[in-house]
Amino acid sequence: MTIVDFSKDEKAILVRRMQAYFADELQQQIGQFDAEFLLDFISREIGPYYYNRGLYDAQTVLNARVEDLQDSIYQLEKHTDFRK
Known part of the structure; x- marks a missing residue:
């Protein structure tokens, strides 16, 4: 798995949200450096x-869609004397 690398702007948004969470929910102030580290x-x-x-x-969604597609194809099948 490759490491997710956020842009500078994206990381700034995440850091601000983390700082807000700490302030609102934990009544703790966290600096930018600490928030980035966390x-x-x-x-x-x-x-x-x-x-x-x-x-x-x-994968679960994809498997369900494939099953739906298989059912749709099966419904198109015409009766013949051949067996699968």
Whole structure:
């Protein structure tokens, strides 16, 4: 898996959101450096779990669509004396 690399602007948004969370929910102030450090840690250590879950969810959706497509193709099939 490649490491997700956010742009400077994206990272700034994430850092601000993290700082807001700390202030609102934990009544703690966290500086930009600490927030960036924590964001990097979460991305590196926890991010892969979310990434993999996204892949599993995408695979489930894709499998359902393939099954629907197979059913649609089966419905088009004409009766013949041949067997599968």
